[in-house]
Amino acid sequence: MGERIRHLVIKEFIQLLRDRRMRAFLFIVPVIQVFVLGYAATFDVNSVSTVVIDFDRSSESREIIRRFTSSGYFSVKANLTEDREVIPLLDKGKTLCVIEIEKGFSERLRKGIPSEIQVLMDGTDSNTAMIATGYVHSVLKKYGSPKGGTDKSPFRTRIWYNPDLRSKNYMVPGVISLIVMLTSLIVTSMSIVREREVGTIEQLMVTPIKPVELIVGKTIPPALICFFDMILVTIVGLFWFNIPIRGSFLLLALCTAIYLLSTLGIGLFISTLAKTQQQAIMATFLFFQPAILLSGFATPIENMPQVFQYLTYLNPLRYFLVIVRGIFLKGNGFDILWTEMAMLFLLGFLIFTLSSVRFRKRLN
Amino acid sequence: MVDEYAVEIKGLTKKFGDFTAVDRIDLKVRRGEIFGFLGPNGAGKSTTIKMLCGLIMPSSGSGTVGGFDIWTEPEEIKMNIGYMSQRFSLYEELTVMENIDFFSGIYNVPRNKKKQRKAWVLNMAQIEEKKDHPVKTLAGGLKQRLALGCAILHEPPIIFLDEPTSGVDPLSRRNFWRLIEEMAGEGKTVFVTTHYMDEADNCHRLVLIHRGKIIAEGTPSELRSSYMKFDIAELLVDQPFVAMDILRDAGLEASLHGETVHVSLESYESCQDEIGRILKNAGLTIKGIEKVPPSLEDVFVTLVEGRE
Ligand SMILES: Nc1ncnc2c1ncn2[C@@H]1O[C@H](COP(=O)(O)OP(=O)(O)OP(=O)(O)O)[C@@H](O)[C@H]1O
Numbered sequence: 163m164g165e166r167i168r169h170l171v172i173k174e175f176i177q178l179l180r181d182r183r184m185r186a187f188l189f190i191v192p193v194i195q196v197f198v199l200g201y202a203a204t205f206d207v208n209s210v211s212t213v214v215i216d217f218d219r220s221s222e223s224r225e226i227i228r229r230f231t232s233s234g235y236f237s238v239k240a241n242l243t244e245d246r247e248v249i250p251l252l253d254k255g256k257t258l259c260v261i262e263i264e265k266g267f268s269e270r271l272r273k274g275i276p277s278e279i280q281v282l283m284d285g286t287d288s289n290t291a292m293i294a295t296g297y298v299h300s301v302l303k304k305y306g307s308p309k310g311g312t313d314k315s316p317f318r319t320r321i322w323y324n325p326d327l328r329s330k331n332y333m334v335p336g337v338i339s340l341i342v343m344l345t346s347l348i349v350t351s352m353s354i355v356r357e358r359e360v361g362t363i364e365q366l367m368v369t370p371i372k373p374v375e376l377i378v379g380k381t382i383p384p385a386l387i388c389f390f391d392m393i394l395v396t397i398v399g400l401f402w403f404n405i406p407i408r409g410s411f412l413l414l415a416l417c418t419a420i421y422l423l424s425t426l427g428i429g430l431f432i433s434t435l436a437k438t439q440q441q442a443i444m445a446t447f448l449f450f451q452p453a454i455l456l457s458g459f460a461t462p463i464e465n466m467p468q469v470f471q472y473l474t475y476l477n478p479l480r481y482f483l484v485i486v487r488g489i490f491l492k493g494n495g496f497d498i499l500w501t502e503m504a505m506l507f508l509l510g511f512l513i514f515t516l517s518s519v520r521f522r523k524r525l526n
Numbered sequence: 527m528v529d530e531y532a533v534e535i536k537g538l539t540k541k542f543g544d545f546t547a548v549d550r551i552d553l554k555v556r557r558g559e560i561f562g563f564l565g566p567n568g569a570g571k572s573t574t575i576k577m578l579c580g581l582i583m584p585s586s587g588s589g590t591v592g593g594f595d596i597w598t599e600p601e602e603i604k605m606n607i608g609y610m611s612q613r614f615s616l617y618e619e620l621t622v623m624e625n626i627d628f629f630s631g632i633y634n635v636p637r638n639k640k641k642q643r644k645a646w647v648l649n650m651a652q653i654e655e656k657k658d659h660p661v662k663t664l665a666g667g668l669k670q671r672l673a674l675g676c677a678i679l680h681e682p683p684i685i686f687l688d689e690p691t692s693g694v695d696p697l698s699r700r701n702f703w704r705l706i707e708e709m710a711g712e713g714k715t716v717f718v719t720t721h722y723m724d725e726a727d728n729c730h731r732l733v734l735i736h737r738g739k740i741i742a743e744g745t746p747s748e749l750r751s752s753y754m755k756f757d758i759a760e761l762l763v764d765q766p767f768v769a770m771d772i773l774r775d776a777g778l779e780a781s782l783h784g785e786t787v788h789v790s791l792e793s794y795e796s797c798q799d800e801i802g803r804i805l806k807n808a809g810l811t812i813k814g815i816e817k818v819p820p821s822l823e824d825v826f827v828t829l830v831e832g833r834e
Pocket residue numbers: 542545547565566567568569570571572573574612
């Protein structure tokens with residue numbers, strides 16, 4: 163039994179690693195994903211492109227502009243003195259934020275009269291606009307308070323965003339859950355469907371190989387590759403993005419193994435549905451997209467309509483996300499994560515068993 | 527204990543929905559025999575073989591392969607058969623040696639025999655110097671011999687070959703049949719399907735199947751003499767296609783044989799002149815006409831057309 167599985171695993175690895183596109187998918191795509199999600203898909207708002215119109219031209223107004231520039235949140239592009247040049251810039255999306263300092267600003271400030279600064283914000287992306295507004299407030303508040311102790315500016319500052327929680331820290335561990343799912347779905351279903359498409363499955367079925375051996379032999383290679391990818395993403399996260407891993411790596415590995423039960427099971431299931439490799443890829447993405455949306459990967463589950471919230475309980479990604487983020491960022495251990503682990507195991511066990519049964523039926 | 531028959535089936539039937547692909551087939555294959563299973567496209571040859579190999583379940587009927595029941599002992603059957611499917615089923619991106627390694631592992635070839643069996647395949651397929659080449663780079667004839675080698679690494683006593691020579695050049699086909707004869711010489715049973723009627727003459731016994739039903743069986747010479755009540759005239763003409771159509775329109779049974787046209791006649795002597803007349807009226811000249819012994823193809827054409 164072990165001998166046949168061993169030969170099947172070796173064969174699968176040769177096929178996977180000899181195919182250039184597959185190699186790229188297995189080892190380069192994960193790295194690209196980490197970088198894309200680590201840098202691009204971040205909710206952090208940095209270097210908001212900003213235009214300043216300074217009518218006052220005083221040392222005070224220049225100080226305010228300097229504060230905006232040095233805060234790191236704003237990249238001040240132009241220092242215009244003409245009001246009417248500004249609107250087109252906003253319209254065309256050339257700038258997100260316009261700060262206008264009126265004439266007489268410094269004079270009023272010196273006299274202790276409340277002085278005003280006008281801020282125009284492009285609200286198309288409401289999230290970014292909100293966060294940037296928060297930054298404006300905090301910059302102005304800092305400027306206002308050390309001078310004379312009372313807040314002279316009319317702004318009331320609220321903290322909209324916690325600048326210490328970088329979204330990289332939140333996103334990169336999440337990438338592990340996506341990579342593991344995508345890799346196991348694609349590799350498992352494709353390797354089985356390819357054999358059916360080419361006709362080699364028939365040759366396998368006349369050998370004394372048992373369905374169980376076939377299932378084990380077909381799922382070990384994607385499982386090992388997923389472990390490799392998990393370690394790869396962790397290393398990039400630790401050393402490139404300086405993301406802390408506060409919990410136990412061994413626990414992470416154990417949870418990945420539990421998570422794999424579900425993802426490999428789903429891959430197996432897709433292999434029973436798809437007739438061609440293309441169909442397998444399509445089915446994978448048809449499953450993958452909603453699975454991400456209903457996982458809490460990008461948007462909090464609490465914000466979803468009730469029905470969808472219930473649906474997330476059937477999504478293995480949901481539990482694994484809580485686990486990876488908990489291990490990486492909060493240093494959670496088994497004592498805290500055990501409910502998620504138990505649910506993940508239960509779900510994985512069900513999915514894998516059902517898929518195996520279907521797979522065996524499909525063979526005959 | 528030792529059966530006389532390697533394969534024995536009774537009333538074997540396979541239905542796909544309403545369609546009956548194999549219809550109550552009975553047949554017996556003796557041990558050590560080269561058994562030819564012939565039939566036109568869609569006759570049910572592959573379906574029958576797949577039922578015997580345990581790849582699909584019959585709808586009804588019974589059968590044994592190597593003395594094991596096809597319903598209840600598929601695992602035992604698998605240990606005793608080699609099967610080469612109609613589509614070449616090697617792993618194209620793996621090298622020759624990797625394919626051989628893989629199948630010897632899957633078939634559990636005993637450790638002490640492995641080396642010898644692998645060498646045997648390389649030698650049999652005459653593929654020694656290509657052993658590190660990916661299979662996809664091999665010519666059809668080599669692939670086909672390698673596929674055979676991989677299918678019989680475990681030295682099964684019964685071998686099923688489903689159109690092993692389709693799409694292969696004539697020289698490779700002849701070589702392949704030599705291999706089949708060698709295996710039969712060693713006492714192995716070979717159950718082979720083919721489209722090529724010239725190959726059928728290499729078989730010890732034949733069964734003709736048409737639309738899921740057996741329409742004739744016997745040795746090649748039995749088939750020739752007992753099913754062929756007609757004489758065969760072989761015509762050499764400039765436009766064999768046109769000639770065939772004209773003769774068919776005239777109500778005769780005509781078929782193409784390479785460059786020539788074969789016509790089956792009640793009696794060659796009495797009909798010879800009439801053929802000449804029909805073709806001359808149509809403006810064709812006959813370059814030659816002679817009476818030939820019926821080939822298996824003639825027998826086959828006659829039998830199948832008689833059923834249409
Ligand atoms: N899985 C299936 N579902 C439905 N019909 C099928 C199936 N497999 C085969 N058939 C039909 O059964 C008939 C017999 O097919 P089979 O493959 O056995 O023919 P064959 O004699 O091997 O022909 P060929 O020389 O083309 O290989 C065909 O009409 C085919 O379309």
